Amino acid sequence: MSGISIDSYLLSTYTENKAREAKSTLGKDDFLKLLITQLQYQDPLNPMEDKEFIAQMANFSTLEQITNMNKSLEAFLKSDALIKYSQLIGKSVEYSKEGEQKQSIVKSVRMNGDTVIIALANGDEVESSSITKVSEAGENDSSDQEG
Template sequence: MVAPIGLVNNNPTATNTSNGTDQTSKTAVDYQSFLRLLIAEMRNQDPTNPMDSTQYVAQLASFSQVEQSVQINDKLNQLLQSQSLSQADALIGRTITTADGVTGEVASVKLYSDGIIAELRDGTQVVVGPGITIQPTKPEAEADA
């Protein structure tokens, strides 16, 4: 009987290209290892005492689950990357205020595997996370009034 093989836990927030490649290769290795293990077991089974058909079906079901899990992880990563890009785009041109009082208009946004960093017009970089207030930027005429 084959012991179950654990899946690599992909980081769902990975947006870094090199990090995503590393995660994909680790998952592919586990997937390939499972296939090699299944084939080796089938080759080395005792011909006088073949594998029970229920065990074979259970292993095929496990194989199918591994394959589906890999595909689901890939799709979730794509979805999370898309969501992060949408959130970052929505920040540009808005005014953000941190919990410690730093305020400014967002000029650009950088996406990292662990979050979003907003760069304000004055060059200050702010990690976008809990405690951040986001507001529409007031036009120049209203700001002076």
């Protein structure tokens, strides 16, 4: 036995309906609905064997655990980015804004969705990807001392 068997008609009908809803992946709720539908429409003269049902429930459990772990990892990575960039507070940064190189002191860091936004002493707010140089506040290159 191959372990897991799902009625191909039910699977194709189910995936066609889900495709119409513009979902790109099946989640744990979708998997459970599919399993319940399969149980409802199984052949009473040839029901699903215990081993098959247990294997599908194990797959469901694994899917749920992976989904939860993925959510936890995403939350961790977001908080990790914020913590990483918070080390810039009080530092002098050079950044590119509207094609011009500028310099200021970092006052605060915040998240806007998945993007880290750096608030600067001169009133500018820039994305972290705009920063080109970080140095100690008050540290000036010879080029910065001109003018």
